[in-house]
Amino acid sequence: MLHGTAGVGKSKLALLLAKETEEQFPDGALYADLDGFTNEQRVPRSPADVLDDFLDALRVRPSRDTLESKVYSYRHELANRSVLVVLDNVRNAKQMEPLLPGSDSCATIVTSRNDLRDFDLRETARLVRIEPLARDDAKLVLRKALKDTDWYTYVGRLGEMADLCCRLPLALTVLARRLGTRTGAGVNALYEELRADHSRLRALGPDNEQLSMRLALDCSYRGISAEARLLLWQLAIFPARSIEWETLLDIGLAGNERETVGRAADELVSASLLEIQLGRYIMHDLIGLHARERGSADPEIEEKTVRRAFEHVLHNVWACDRLLDSGRRLPIGDPGDTVVVGQSGHWKAMAWLDENYEMVRETIRWSVDRRENRYTWLISAALVTYQWRRNRYANAVENLVMAREAADRVTEDPGQYATLERLLGGCHWNLDEGQSALARLNRALSFIKKTNGADPLGHGRTLRQLALVEKLTRNHEQAAVHYEQALTIFRRLGDALGTAGVLSGLGSLSYAKGDYAQALRVSTEALHLFESIPDDNACASVWGHLGDIHLALGNPQQAVSAYNKSIALYRSMDYRHREADRLNHLAEALSHLGETQRASDARQRAGHLMDIAQVTDVVRAPEPGGTEGR
Numbered sequence: 001m002l003h004g005t006a007g008v009g010k011s012k013l014a015l016l017l018a019k020e021t022e023e024q025f026p027d028g029a030l031y032a033d034l035d036g037f038t039n040e041q042r043v044p045r046s047p048a049d050v051l052d053d054f055l056d057a058l059r060v061r062p063s064r065d066t067l068e069s070k071v072y073s074y075r076h077e078l079a080n081r082s083v084l085v086v087l088d089n090v091r092n093a094k095q096m097e098p099l100l101p102g103s104d105s106c107a108t109i110v111t112s113r114n115d116l117r118d119f120d121l122r123e124t125a126r127l128v129r130i131e132p133l134a135r136d137d138a139k140l141v142l143r144k145a146l147k148d149t150d151w152y153t154y155v156g157r158l159g160e161m162a163d164l165c166c167r168l169p170l171a172l173t174v175l176a177r178r179l180g181t182r183t184g185a186g187v188n189a190l191y192e193e194l195r196a197d198h199s200r201l202r203a204l205g206p207d208n209e210q211l212s213m214r215l216a217l218d219c220s221y222r223g224i225s226a227e228a229r230l231l232l233w234q235l236a237i238f239p240a241r242s243i244e245w246e247t248l249l250d251i252g253l254a255g256n257e258r259e260t261v262g263r264a265a266d267e268l269v270s271a272s273l274l275e276i277q278l279g280r281y282i283m284h285d286l287i288g289l290h291a292r293e294r295g296s297a298d299p300e301i302e303e304k305t306v307r308r309a310f311e312h313v314l315h316n317v318w319a320c321d322r323l324l325d326s327g328r329r330l331p332i333g334d335p336g337d338t339v340v341v342g343q344s345g346h347w348k349a350m351a352w353l354d355e356n357y358e359m360v361r362e363t364i365r366w367s368v369d370r371r372e373n374r375y376t377w378l379i380s381a382a383l384v385t386y387q388w389r390r391n392r393y394a395n396a397v398e399n400l401v402m403a404r405e406a407a408d409r410v411t412e413d414p415g416q417y418a419t420l421e422r423l424l425g426g427c428h429w430n431l432d433e434g435q436s437a438l439a440r441l442n443r444a445l446s447f448i449k450k451t452n453g454a455d456p457l458g459h460g461r462t463l464r465q466l467a468l469v470e471k472l473t474r475n476h477e478q479a480a481v482h483y484e485q486a487l488t489i490f491r492r493l494g495d496a497l498g499t500a501g502v503l504s505g506l507g508s509l510s511y512a513k514g515d516y517a518q519a520l521r522v523s524t525e526a527l528h529l530f531e532s533i534p535d536d537n538a539c540a541s542v543w544g545h546l547g548d549i550h551l552a553l554g555n556p557q558q559a560v561s562a563y564n565k566s567i568a569l570y571r572s573m574d575y576r577h578r579e580a581d582r583l584n585h586l587a588e589a590l591s592h593l594g595e596t597q598r599a600s601d602a603r604q605r606a607g608h609l610m611d612i613a614q615v616t617d618v619v620r621a622p623e624p625g626g627t628e629g630r
Contacts, residue, residue, distance in 0.1 A: 001110040001119075004130035005272040005284065006037070006216040007170030010111035011088050013130060017109055018086050025107070027081040030054050032099070036091030037113050037219035044091045047071075047098035054085075054099070067098060075102045082106060091223070093119035113220055113272050132284075138162035138172055145176035147183050154187055164194050165204065166284045171213045174205040201289055217290040224271055230255050231264040232273060233295025234305045235281075236288040239366040240359035242280050247359070250312040250339040254304035280355075310375045311338045313363045316356075317382045320349035324385040327497060331416070332378055346536075346573040353386045364399055373406035377420075384423050388430065391577045397427045415455040418447035422462050429469055437469045460489035460498050464505060471509055479509055497538075500529035504542050511549055520549050540569035544582045547589065556592035563589060580609040 002010045018029055032050045035042050051070040055062065055077075062073040078101040090096045090112040096119065100108055110116070115127065132138070139158040146154055165171035178190055193203040205212030221229065231252050235243070238251055252261030265281070268274040273291075275282040315335040320343055321328060343349045353360070360383060367375040380403035387396040404420045411417075421444035428437035441462060448459045467482035483506050490498030507523030510516075523546055530538040547562035563586040570579035583606035590599035 001112070001116060001125060001127045002130050003112050003115045003127065003272060005168070005275075005287070006113060006220050007168040007213055007286075008130045008132060008272075009169035010113075010130050012169065014086055014088060014109045014111045018084055021084060021107075025082050025084040027083045029084040029086060030057060031086040031088065033088045034090050034095055036089045036095060037223055038089070039215065039219065044095060047095060050099055071098045074099075078106050079103045080105075084109070087111070090114075090116070092116065113223075115270050115272065117270055132167035133162075133169060133172070135159060135162060135167060138165065138167040141169075141172040141176055142179065145179040146187075147180075150183055150187050154191070157191060161191065161194060164200060164285070166286050168213070168284075168286070170211065170216060171204045171286065174211050174213060175203070177211070178203070197289060201286065201293070204286075213286060214290060214293075217287065218294070220271055220273060221290065221294055224267055224273070225264070227256055227260050228264040228267040228271070228273075229291075229295055230301075231261060232268055232287075232291045235274075235283055236291035236295065237302075237305065238309050239362040241283050241285060241288065242277075243359060244280055244341075244356070246316075246339045246341050247309075247312055247356075248281050251305060251309050253337075253339070254308045255301050306370070306372075308338070310363070310367065310372060310379075311335070313360055314375060314379050314382070315340050316352070317360055317379055317386075319343055320353050321382045321385050323349040324389065328382075328385070330378055330381055330419075331411075332382070350386065350389065350574045353383075354390075357386075357390075361395070361399075364402070368402055368406075373409040376406035377403045377410065377416075381420065381423065384427075388426070389573070389575050389578075393427045393430045397424065397431070400424045400427065414447040414450040415458055418444040418451075418455065418458050418462065421447060422458070422465060425465055425469070429465070429472065432472075434469055434473045438466070438473075441466045441469060456489055456493060457495065457498070460486045460493070460495070460502075463489070464498070464502055467502075467505055467509075471505075471512060476509060476513060480506075483509065496529050497533055497535060500526045500533070500535075500538065503529065504538070504545065507542075507549075508545060511545070511552070516549055516552050520546070520553070523549060536569050536573060537575070540566045540573070540575070540578070540582075543569065544578075544585065547582070547585060551585075551589055551592070556589045559589040560586060560593070576609045576612065580606040583609070 002014060004010055018031070022029065032045070032053060034045050034050060036044050038044070048067045048070060051067070051074055054074055055070060058074070058077050060073050060077045062069040081103075082105045083101065085099065085101055085106060085108040087096055087099055087108060087110045090110055092112075092114060093116050096110060096112075096116070115129075133141070139162050142158050142161055143155065146158075161175065162172065165175055175190075175194070179187060182190060190203060193199045201214045201217075205214060221232075224232070231248075234251050234255060235248065238247075240247075248265055249258065249261055252264065256264065265274065269276060269281075273283070273287055275284075314332065315338045318330070318332050319335075319340050323343055323346060341352060343352055360379065364376060364379050364383075367373075367379065380399035383399065384396050387393065387399075400420060400423055404417070404424070407416055407420060421440045425437045425440035425444060428434075428440060444462045445459075445466070448455055448462055451458075463482045463486035467479040467486065470476075470479035470482060483502050487499065487502040487506075490502060503522050504526035507519045507521075507526060510519035510522060523542055527539065527542045527546070530542060543562050544566035547559040547566060550556070550559035550562055563582055566582045567579055567586065570576075570582060583602045587599040587602040587606070590596075590602060
C-alpha cells in the first residue's frame with residue numbers, strides 16, 4: 001500500500017513495480033484507476049463498477065447483479081490464479097476492500113493519498129509512505145531538460161528550483177517540460193515565475209492540462225471536511241512550515257474547539273496534506289500556497305488566527321526567557337488562554353528554543369511584513385538571551401534593529417528604547433565591535449536620562465555595560481568610573497545581582513591591570529553574592545575568572561578546581577560555547593601541572609562542543625558581570 005501527498009509519484013511507482021514483477025504472476029495483472037481523487041466532473045468509482053471490468057477481463061459472469069455476488073465470483077476465480085491487482089488512486093478502505101483478491105496466490109498494489117488508516121492491515125500487508133525525491137535526484141530531472149546553451153547560466157539554480165517544486169515528481173516533470181521549450185531569457189522568466197509565491201502554482205501547470213500541480217492539489221482539497229479546510233488555511237497563513245502540536249492547536253483554536261482541531265489535524269495527516277516528522281507537523285510549501293489560494297475565512301477569524309499565532313510565539317519565547325534570565329523586564333503581560341508549553345529549567349527552555357528557533361525567526365519576519373510592531377519588538381527582545389547563549393549575535397542584531405524601529409511606532413517609553421539600545425550594545429560587544437557597542441550604549445544612556453530617574457536599574461545596567469566596553473578598548477580609567485557609578489546605584493537600590501555584577505567587573509578590571517590579589521578579593525566577594533541569589537550563569541562566569549586569577553598567581557591546582565566548577569555550571573545550562581572556552585582554559589592549567597593527557601582530552605571536548613554549537617560569530621570569553629540578557 002503506497003500512500004503520500006499529491007504529485008509524489010505513487011501511480012508511476014506502482015506501474016514500475018507491476019512491470020518489474022510481472023514474471024512472478026503468470027496469469028497476468030488487473031489494473032483500475034478508482035478515481036478516488038479526481039476533478040469535479042467525476043466521482044470516485046464504486047467497487048461494483050470496477051468489479052464489472054475485472055470480471056469481464058477474467059471472462060466470468062456473477063450469478064446475480066449484486067456486490068456480494070460479484071465479490072464472491074471475483075475471489076473464487078482468483079483463488080486458482082496468480083494475478084497482480086493494481087488499485088490506483090484509492091479514496092478509502094470502503095472503496096478498496098471488495099477489490100482485494102483474498103488469495104495467497106495473488107498480490108495487490110494499492111496507491112492512495114490517504115493513509116487508509118480505516119483499513120485493518122493484515123499481517124501480509126505493508127503500508128509504505130512515498131517521500132519526495134532526494135535533492136540530487138530532483139536536480140537531475142531538471143538538468144536533463146536544460147539546453148546546452150543555458151547549462152552554465154542555470155545549473156547553479158537547479159537546487160533552488162527543485163526545492164521550490166518541493167522535489168515532487170509531478171511538479172518537477174511539469175517544470176522540466178516547460179524548461180525544454182525555452183532558452184535564454186525565456187528560462188529566466190520561468191525561473192522568476194517559479195520563485196514568486198503568487199505565480200509558482202501557475203508555473204507548475206496550467207489549469208486546463210492534466211499535468212498540473214494546482215489541479216492535483218484541488219483533488220485533495222475537495223476530499224477533506226470544512227473543519228480540515230479551515231485548519232489547513234490557518235496553518236498556511238502562518239509562516240513556519242514545521243511546527244509542534246501546541247502551535248497547531250493554538251492556531252486552530254481561533255476557529256474551532258479543541259476536539260475539532262484535533263480531528264481536523266488527524267484528517268489532514270491522513271490525507272497527506274500534513275506530515276508528522278520527528279514529532280512535528282510539516283506542510284510542504286506548495287500545499288501552503290494552494291491552501292492560501294483556495295481557503296478563506298471571514299475577517300474576524302483571520303484576525304483571531306493571526307493574533308493567536310503571534311501571542312503563542314511571544315508567550316512561549318517569553319516563558320523560556322524567564323527561565324534563562326529572571327531579571328529581564330518587558331511589558332508582555334499575562335498569556336490568558338494562549339497555549340504555553342510547560343518548561344522547567346534551563347535545559348528544557350534551551351531545548352524548546354533550539355527546536356523552534358527557525359519558527360520564531362520566521363514569525364518575527366512575518367510581524368515585520370504585517371507591520372505588527374508590538375510583536376516585532378517584544379519577540380525579538382525576548383529571544384536575545386537564547387541567541388547569546390547559542391552565540392547567534394549577528395541574528396540578534398538583525399532582529400533588534402527591526403525591534404528598535406518597531407518600538408518607535410508603538411511606545412514612547414524612553415526606558416524601553418534604552419533596553420533595546422543596551423541589548424544591541426551587548427550584541428556588538430560580543431561581536432568585538434567596540435565602537436558600535438559604545439554608540440549604542442551611549443544612546444541607551446541618553447534615553448535613561450529622559451526617564452528622569454524612573455529607571456535607575458536600567459541606568460546602573462547601562463553604566464556597567466559601558467564599563468565593559470571601555471575595558472575592551474583598554475580605557476581602564478573610564479571603565480573604573482562607570483563601574484563605581486553603577487555600584488553606587490545598585491547598592492542604593494539594594495540590588496544584589498547588580499552589585500555582584502559590578503564587583504565581578506571590577507575584579508576583571510583589576511586582573512587586566514595585573515593586580516591579581518585585588519582581583520581575587522573582589523571576585524570572591526562577587527561570587528558569594530551570586531551564590532546567595534542564586535545565579536548559575538553568573539557563578540559560572542566568576543568561577544572561570546577565578547581560575548584565570550589563580551593561574552596568574554601561580555596556583556594551577558586551584559585554577560583547575562575553579563575551571564571545573566565553571567564548566568559544570570555551563571554544562572548544566574547547555575551553554576556550549578562558553579563551556580568550550582572554559583575547557584580550553586582548563587587545558588592550559590592542566591598543562592602547567594604536567595597532565596598532558598587530561599589537557600588533550602579537555603581541548604578535544606572543547607573542539608567537539610564548538611562543532612555542535614555551529615559557531616559562526618566571534619566567540620568572546622565570558623565576562624564576569626557582563627551583558628548577559630540584561
